[in-house]
Amino acid sequence: MVKIAPSILAADFVNLEREIRRIGSADYVHVDVMDGVFVPNLSFGISAVQAIRAVTELPLDVHLMITKPGRYVGQFCDAGADLVTVHVEADEPAAILDAIGQIHGKGKRAGVVLKPATPAEAVMPYLELVDLILVMTVEPGFGGQKFMPDMMPKVTALRMLIDTRNPGCELEVDGGVDPVTAPVCVAAGADVLVAGSAVYKAADVPARIAELRGASGVQGPCPWTPPAL
Ligand code: DX5
Ligand code: ZN
Helix, strand or coil, X not given: CCEEEEEHHHCCHHHHHHHHHHCCCCCCEEEEEEECCCCXXXXXXXXXXXXXXXXXXXXXEEEEECCCXXXXXXXXXXXXXXXXXXXXXXXXXXXXXXXXXXXXXXXXXEEEEECXXXXXXXXXXXXXXXXXXXXXXXXXXXXXXXXXXXXXXXXXXXXHHHHHHCCCCEEEEECCCXXXXXXXXXXXXXXXXXXXXXXXXXXXXXXXXXXXXXXXXXXXXXXXXXXXX
């Protein structure tokens, strides 16, 4: 079944503990970390992850939108992250490999993230090492943006690569995921859906999580042709 990772970037920060309890039926808590350099925004840091860890048993999916993430991955693991994802664009491949090694050395799951302009092939140095690949379906930096359906061929290409080379790896999408776009992502091959606005703006949060989790396939023919590999 599809996993749901609500992004607390869309939560009410004054009541963060209550906001995390509202998503108790989700699979992961998605925590967006921004440094104001890799993306033009600032958000949570290490101490926030530590505080969140104290109020939930759900796995923390920490999405690092920071330059040279290897400087901080160990501290995010120690703060209580269960899964730490780093952008492939955020440093040289050798440094990204080192960051993945550091995360695994802490006994945590590691993933890589692709910005919209980054092709699927960019995962090749990491494909067999990672536990999750995250495809951005908006430009990283802000919640509430419009879903980019043109990312779906990339999701499908990565699904094929994962199935043949690292079947245990999860494939996550992030940005503009809602009840309309979720089935499109699932049909393309995603198995973890991040959703911020769609979860926290819903009148009934648990019902919205169930609705997103139930997403399975688009109606009618697939609107794109999977690329040949
Ligand atoms: C964007 C973040 C997303 C964001 C998603 O940089 O990585 O996780 O919170 O928000 P929605 O679901 O509102 O597009
Ligand atoms: Zn995110």
